Amino acid sequence: MAHLVLTISFCFFSCMGYTSFPPTDCEECGKRFASAFQLREHISIQHLKERNFICEECGQKFGRRGGLRRHVQMVHQNHLHMCPYEGCGHPGYKCSKALTAHIRSVHTNVRPYVCDTCGKAFVRRNDLKMHTLTHTSETAFQ
Template sequence: MMLSVQHTNMDAKSTSDETLSTSMVSEINDEKENIPLCSYCRKSFANYSNLRHHIQIVHLKESKWDCSKCGKICSSKSNLKVHFRTHIRVKPYTCKYCEYDCMHHSSIKDHLTKNHPDKPHTSIEPGYNYNSQAVPEPDEFNAV
């Protein structure tokens, strides 16, 4: 399976903290709290670090990977690979104790904690299997 992605790295638009001027980063001051707010799209963030990352990836389009199926922008090839599982319906994580399977590592960890608290699920004996064959490998990603 080939996944077509577009990778853009605009070196000319280096965004250090100094480059992200106050015109790019705005905030709402409703006298109780300052909320970091993107001046491009008005999306709010929990902190300025998350806002800066959002501006760099989404608006300045630095080092981005676009999903060919839905246009979602990911900051890395590995994040795109995880996202792409939703399109191909791959569930590489399977529980060792029942028939449960899922797409994400956090989901299998939650499942084990809630449904098999008496069974071992540590880093040494994880309690799940991961089928790496089910997930496209980086060489199957077509960087454009």
């Protein structure tokens, strides 16, 4: 029933021409989303475990089209993301996010992920997530 209500509220806001939606919380886990669309996608992938995007090469299933695309590029194609900086010499990356992290850490020193507690900055969002655990009693693997 909750999924039906979300669909109806999403359609109402869409038909009324709203471009931003009220924040919506997941009833299962409490996570907050900016739109009903994001909440529906979250429920579909995280709670219903729907994996509608299937690799034609190996049959592996993914919840999002982007996950399937990354998988195909990294596992089944020899596509490499090359560093655009002249003279770098790095042989390339299978993952575009790895190339972005390389450019930030080696060439530009851009650190967009900043700790709200101490101000320390990081190249990768996951590094910031791991760092924030040092300010609490939590551990990375609970």
